[in-house]
Amino acid sequence: GAGVSQSPRYKVAKRGQDVALRCDPISGHVSLFWYQQALGQGPEFLTYFQNEAQLDKSGLPSDRFFAERPEGSVSTLKIQRTQQEDSAVYLCASSLRGLYYGYTFGSGTRLTVV
Amino acid sequence: TQLLEQSPQFLSIQEGENLTVYCNSSSVFSSLQWYRQEPxxxxxxxxxxxxxxxxxxxxxxxxxFGDARKDSSLHITAAQPGDTGLYLCAGEKVRDNDMRFGAGTRLTVKP
Structure with a gap:
């Protein structure tokens, strides 16, 4: 597709439920990022892939968060046993290679944990 | 502690005014980007x-972009209501290949 596609657009989860958020990057884009954005804040880095390799996962808040990109294209961010503090917008961005080429963001998935 | 500090956090001005927002860090960046985000x-x-x-x-x-590649500024001349939004700076540190954001400046331009 022409842009980065994220699904679902909105997700309401009961506390303790597992969720999976999907990101379809622009075809051919090597780099893929996940960010968490709380209301009124800037995006906080979660994790970064180059092709299928997860090069940096230092931003993942806990071991309940897991991301994968098995074939170097679509990525899934999984949150196990969701907590209320996980409520946020989860943004995905992709780039042809690196910062010099610019990043394209998806519209995000708004997760609400009740 | 944010790697990139943005100021001011909030800015409300009248249409036609000029403004500058800042992005500062103690770290050196290989490159820096500015983004605008709408709700x-x-x-x-x-x-x-x-x-x-x-x-x-x-x-x-x-x-x-600052001479030392640690800071940046964004200046808007004759602001318009359409400029309203959250302005974010993001930097890629030297030798790293990931991108970190500041907390943003929320700009409101009143007609």
């Missing part, structure tokens, strides 16, 4: 600056 959408790239001291202009927007 319910992802950030949209405005500009990438790479060279220390670089100045880039995009219509009424002027972006500057």
């Amino acid at each position: 319910g959408e992802g950030p949209v790239l405005l500009v990438t600056v790479v060279t220390g001291g670089e100045v880039k202009k995009l219509k009424r927007l002027t972006f500057q």
Whole structure:
């Protein structure tokens, strides 16, 4: 597709439920990022892939968060046993290679944990 | 502690005024980007600056990268209501290949 596609657009989860958020990057884009954005804040880095390799996962808040990109294209961010503090917008961005080429963001998935 | 500090956090001005927002860090960046984000959408790239001291202009927007590549500024001339949004700076540290954001400046331009 022409842009980065994220699904679902909105997700309401009961506390303790597992969720999976999907990101379809622009075809051919090597780099893929996940960010968490709380209301009124800037995006906080979660994790970064180059092709299928997860090069940096230092931003993942806990071991309940897991991301994968098995074939170097679509990525899934999984949150196990969701907590209320996980409520946020989860943004995905992709780039042809690196910062010099610019990043394209998806519209995000708004997760609400009740 | 944010790697990139943006100021001011909030800015409300009248249409036609000029403004400058700042992005500062103690770290050196190989490049820095500015984004604008509207509610319910992802950030949209405005500009990438790479060279220390670089100045880039995009219509009424002027972006500057500090000589030491630790800070940047965004100046808007004759602001319009359509400029309203969250302005974010993001930097890629030297030798790293990931991008970190500041907390943003929320700009409101009143007609």
